[in-house]
Amino acid sequence: MSFTKTTEQSSKYNHLEIMPVAELLHNINNEDKAVPLAIEKALPQIEKLVDKTVLKLKEGGRLFYIGAGTSGRLGIVDASECPPTFGVPFDLVIGIIAGGDTAIRRAVEFAEDDKEQAWKDLSAYHINSNDVVVGIAASGTTPYVIGGLEKCNENNIATGCITCNSGSPLSAVAQFPIEVVVGPEFVTGSSRMKAGTAQKLVLNMISTATMIQLGHVKGNKMVDMQLSNEKLVDRGVKMIMDEIKVSYEEASALLDAHKNVRKAIEAYGNK
Incomplete structure (x- = not known):
């Protein structure tokens, strides 16, 4: 399937190396302002995934995030913050990154290109039809993530995705796709910037709304938080x-x- 990767299109800015710092910061900030507006357009998609996730977790399921590089790290961050914030078990929300834990700190070459590995990684957790798997990939083309969702679909496991391109192969595979189209990055192709920010904000929405629906917030307080300091x-x-x-x-x-x-x-x- 052919589609346009706006995340890979050339930046609207040029000659960055000669820009004064103040101008660099101003322009990055201007680009960042577009992110919440792009997310606003995707709210109906996010709602559908949250509704499904809440339903599955109430039935005893778990929420998995899978991704590579920045996307994988963001999933791990969101998952790791759920136990201390909401007092839930450490294995209720699980983040998995292509290349394993080593890839959290240091890129593992070609890990994202293995279409079979995500299912192997998920299988280590005895994944089943009670669970939900959300694939995170700014490009929407990461083989590791697409392959993982395809196998989940074959095994009757609910799938969602977060991507920053419209009409991507990943969205075509996910049952509950979320597309936040933020446009070209300030530094061409550097999807850790606007795309990464968009993914982080959407992950915040998914986990926070889910945990509120599951009863882990009273009023506006984190009444189940861990008292760890x-x-x-x-x-x-x-x-x-x-x-x-x-x-x-x-x-x-x-x-x-x-x-x-x-x-x-x-x-x-x-x-």
Whole structure:
């Protein structure tokens, strides 16, 4: 299938090497402003994927992200932040990158070109029809990601994607495609820029909206967050104070006793 990769088109700017720093920053910022507007156009697509993800996770499934390079790293970042933020198990949202964990820090040559490897990587987690797999690829042509989604479709596993080109092979494979068309990058082809920003924002939307729907937020507070440092303990104490109108000392004692903001609030209400 032939289509236009806007992510690979030449930048609207030229002679970057002679631009003053102020002009470089101004122009990058101008390009970045287009990202949320592009995402706005894709909101109906994002909603469909979130609805499916919530349904599957309520049935005991998991959410997987697969990608290569920047896309893979962004999926891993989003997945890794779900347990501390929402108190969910570490294996509820899982990020997988082409080339394995080594590729998180250092590019693994040609890892993204292996069309069979993603399914092998997913199979290590005993993936099944309860799960959802979201392929992330700015270009929409990454063989690793496309191959993974194709195998998921064959095995009755729900598939989505996040791409920054319209009408890509990846979108054609995904059951729930999300296309955020941000246009050419400031540095031609550097999809870690606008495309990466778009992917990060969409991932935020998917995981946050899903976790809210699953009940891990009360009001606007992260009541199930892990209390993994003093800053978060202090935040938890203040959440309790705000919710049940007690002193800092009382809230701190409740949190110390129950080790969880939600449980502390519920215990106070059940006295």
